[in-house]
Amino acid sequence: MTLMTMALKMASGLEKTCAIFFLTLLFALPLGMVVALMRGSKYKVISGAASFIISVLRGTPLMLQLIAVTYGPYYLFGISVSRNKLIPVVVAFSINYAAYFAEIYRSGIESMPVGQYEAAQVLGYSRVQTFFKIIFPQVIRRILPSMTNEIVTLVKDTSMAFTVSYQEMFTIGKQIANSETSFIPFVVAGVFYYVFNAAVSFIMRRVEKAMSYYKI
Amino acid sequence: MKKITALVLALIIAALTLGLAGCGAKTDDTANETEAERTSFTMGIDPEYPPFSYLGDDGEYTGFDVEVCKAVCDYLGWEFKVFAVNWDEKLVQLDSEECDCVWSGMTILDSMKDAGYIISRPYFDNEQVLLVKDDSEYKSSADLAGKDVAVQLGTSGEALLSGDLSDLAKTFGNIVTANSFTSCFTELAGNAVDAVFVDAPVAQDYVANNEGFRIIDEDFGAEQYGIAFRSGDADLCARVEAAIDAIIENGTYAAIVEKYPDIAGNLLLTK
Structure with a gap:
C-alpha cells in the first residue's frame, strides 16, 4: 500500500472524526452554559445537582462514559445497542465536554468585577440585559484561551470513540497498521491531528482578535 | 594556550571514543549473557482470549497457552511472567521488549515472517x-x-x-x-x-x-497458531520449542490438554 492510498483511506475516516468534533461542540457549548448557570443558581437544590453532575463527569474517564452510554441501555433495560454509533458517541462526548465547559464558563462569570453589575444597575439595565449585553461578551473574551485548550483536546479525544467500535480515522489507521505491519499510519494520523489542531488554533486566534473590543 | 586546548579536545575525543566502544562491547556482552543465563521469560497474551489466555476465577491469567508456557518456564527454570498486550499493537510491544514472545492463540501470517519475526512451528489448527x-x-x-x-x-x-x-x-x-x-x-x-x-x-x-x-x-x-519471537531471538525460539518437546515427553503437556477438551482435537503436537 502506498503512502497515498494509506492517507486517502484514513481521510475517509476523517469525516467521522469531524462529525464527532463538530456535533460535540454544537451540543456541549450551549449545554455547558446551562450547567454553569445552574451551578450559579441561588437555589441550593439546583446548584447542588449541577455540581454533582460536574463532579461525576469530570471524575470518571471519558472512555467509561462512552461504554456506559453505548452499552448501558442494553445491559440495564435490554434496549438494542444503536447501529449508528455516532449517536451514543456524540451524547457521551457532549455531556463530558459540557461539564468541562461549564467550569470554564463559571470561572469567566465569577471573574467579572462587581462594579460592572453595579454600573449596569445604575444605568437602568435589567438583570437579563446586564448578563447578555455586558457580562456575557466579556466572559467569552476572557475564557477564549481556556476554551481553545479544551477544543484542541477534543480533537485528540475523538480517537477514543474506538472503544465502542466507531470507525473513525484512528481506527482505520490501526487497521492499516495491522494489515501492513507498518508504523506509517500512525505518522499519518499524527500529521492529520496536528493539521486539524493547527487550523483550530488559527481560527481561535482570529476569534480572540475579533473580540479584543471586550478586553478589559 | 592553543596546545592546551588541543590537548583537552584530544582527551575528550579519546574519552568519548573509548566510552562509546566500551558501551558497545558491554551491550553485546549483556545480550549474550541474558540469553545464556536467562532467568525470566515474559509471555505476551491477549487477556480476553479464552480458552487460550484469559483472566481466571482466581484473578490470575490462565488458559491453555498460559499453562503450557508456565510448564515450559518451570522446565527451563525461568521465572514465569505474563504481560497483557494490546492485541492490535502486539508486534510493536514485542519489539519494544515489553514481552519476550507473543503466545496467545496467534495465527501465523505471512506478513509476520516477511517482517522478520521468528515464528515457532505451528501447534494448533484453527x-x-x-x-x-x-x-x-x-x-x-x-x-x-x-x-x-x-x-x-x-x-x-x-x-x-x-x-x-x-x-x-x-x-x-x-x-x-x-x-x-x-x-x-x-x-x-x-x-x-x-x-x-x-x-x-x-x-x-x-x-x-x-x-x-x-x-x-x-x-x-x-490457518495455524504459532508463537512469535523478535527477529534476533532464533535461539530463544529453539529453546522454547525444545522445552515443549520435553514436556510432551514427560506427560506434562498431555495433562494440560486434558483440561481443555474442546480444543484437543485441533492440537498438532500431541501424539
Whole structure:
C-alpha cells in the first residue's frame, strides 16, 4: 500500500472524526452554559445537582462514559445497542465536554468585577440585559484561551470513540497498521491531528482578535 | 594556550571514543549473557482470549497457552511472567521488549515472517467461523449479505476479511472492527451487529458458556497458531520449542490438554 492510498483511506475516516468534533461542540457549548448557570443558581437544590453532575463527569474517564452510554441501555433495560454509533458517541462526548465547559464558563462569570453589575444597575439595565449585553461578551473574551485548550483536546479525544467500535480515522489507521505491519499510519494520523489542531488554533486566534473590543 | 586546548579536545575525543566502544562491547556482552543465563521469560497474551489466555476465577491469567508456557518456564527454570498486550499493537510491544514472545492463540501470517519475526512451528489448527444469535435465521454466510459483521482488530479474521475473503466481506453491509472479542460479543448480544467473525475455539467457548448463540458451520479456509519471537531471538525460539518437546515427553503437556477438551482435537503436537 502506498503512502497515498494509506492517507486517502484514513481521510475517509476523517469525516467521522469531524462529525464527532463538530456535533460535540454544537451540543456541549450551549449545554455547558446551562450547567454553569445552574451551578450559579441561588437555589441550593439546583446548584447542588449541577455540581454533582460536574463532579461525576469530570471524575470518571471519558472512555467509561462512552461504554456506559453505548452499552448501558442494553445491559440495564435490554434496549438494542444503536447501529449508528455516532449517536451514543456524540451524547457521551457532549455531556463530558459540557461539564468541562461549564467550569470554564463559571470561572469567566465569577471573574467579572462587581462594579460592572453595579454600573449596569445604575444605568437602568435589567438583570437579563446586564448578563447578555455586558457580562456575557466579556466572559467569552476572557475564557477564549481556556476554551481553545479544551477544543484542541477534543480533537485528540475523538480517537477514543474506538472503544465502542466507531470507525473513525484512528481506527482505520490501526487497521492499516495491522494489515501492513507498518508504523506509517500512525505518522499519518499524527500529521492529520496536528493539521486539524493547527487550523483550530488559527481560527481561535482570529476569534480572540475579533473580540479584543471586550478586553478589559 | 592553543596546545592546551588541543590537548583537552584530544582527551575528550579519546574519552568519548573509548566510552562509546566500551558501551558497545558491554551491550553485546549483556545480550549474550541474558540469553545464556536467562532467568525470566515474559509471555505476551491477549487477556480476553479464552480458552487460550484469559483472566481466571482466581484473578490470575490462565488458559491453555498460559499453562503450557508456565510448564515450559518451570522446565527451563525461568521465572514465569505474563504481560497483557494490546492485541492490535502486539508486534510493536514485542519489539519494544515489553514481552519476550507473543503466545496467545496467534495465527501465523505471512506478513509476520516477511517482517522478520521468528515464528515457532505451528501447534494448533484453527478455522474462522461466524457466530450468530440462536434465534436468528442465518444459516450460511450468504444469508448475511447486507448485514453487519463484527471482527476484532488485529486478528486473523480481520486480515482475512480485508485480504483473501474480501469478496465475501464486500457482500456484508458493514464490517465493525472492535478492540476485543468481548466488545464484539457485546455488539452481537445488543443487536448492534448480526454476526461475529471469530476463531473457532473462542466461538465454541463462548457458545458453551453463554446462552442464545450458535455457530454457522462453514469452511473459510484453515490457518495455524504459532508463537512469535523478535527477529534476533532464533535461539530463544529453539529453546522454547525444545522445552515443549520435553514436556510432551514427560506427560506434562498431555495433562494440560486434558483440561481443555474442546480444543484437543485441533492440537498438532500431541501424539
